[in-house]
Amino acid sequence: EPEVTQTPSHQVTQMGQEVILRCVPISNHLYFYWYRQILGQKVEFLVSFYNNEISEKSEIFDDQFSVERPDGSNFTLKIRSTKLEDSAMYFCASSEYGGPNTEAFFGQGTRLTVV
């Protein structure tokens, strides 16, 4: 069964360093997302991406965040200068279509620990 894959599964970085989280969405999906979940809290939307551009972003997704689809298969989230409060699980998701009835499927997540 097709699935969203994320690498690495766990990333430890020092505060102020740049990190890149990688995702391979399901191959025929056109919409890509990043969510995060701080330990013990809700899953929060960060950004959605379609047709090589951001379609929506949350207040969390400030200038230190960026997303890119560098080739036909990968979708990346870059955090330029990590802060302690960026420590969280980061989930990539994809969906075949956009719109309210769209089912989104999540990758297994990357646990980011900023020290």
Place this chain on the structure above:
Amino acid sequence: QKEVEQNSGPLSVPEGAIASLNCTYSDRGSQSFFWYRQYSGKSPELIMSIYSNGDKEDGRFTAQLNKASQYVSLLIRDSQPSDSATYLCAVPGGAGGYNKLIFGAGTRLAVHP
């Protein structure tokens, strides 16, 4: 900002019983609803989607939607210890194409043998 509310639990049920999980939402215009299951330390896994008033069944799972009362529920029949997880309710939000999900905090279900 749309909101999704869930009782955090834990909801404890014996093995073989029916577990009933509830979710209320703030936006009367919401059209679709999703239930995800999340095991501890893992990612959300889509288990049910529902778009119309009434019931939708899939195996041991039944989703129920009541738009007039703005609630959606998930019933798990013949609960198994492997069903022990946090169940997340989600509704689409955002401008234009609804390209984001708004999640509730989740209800933790514990099924004991």
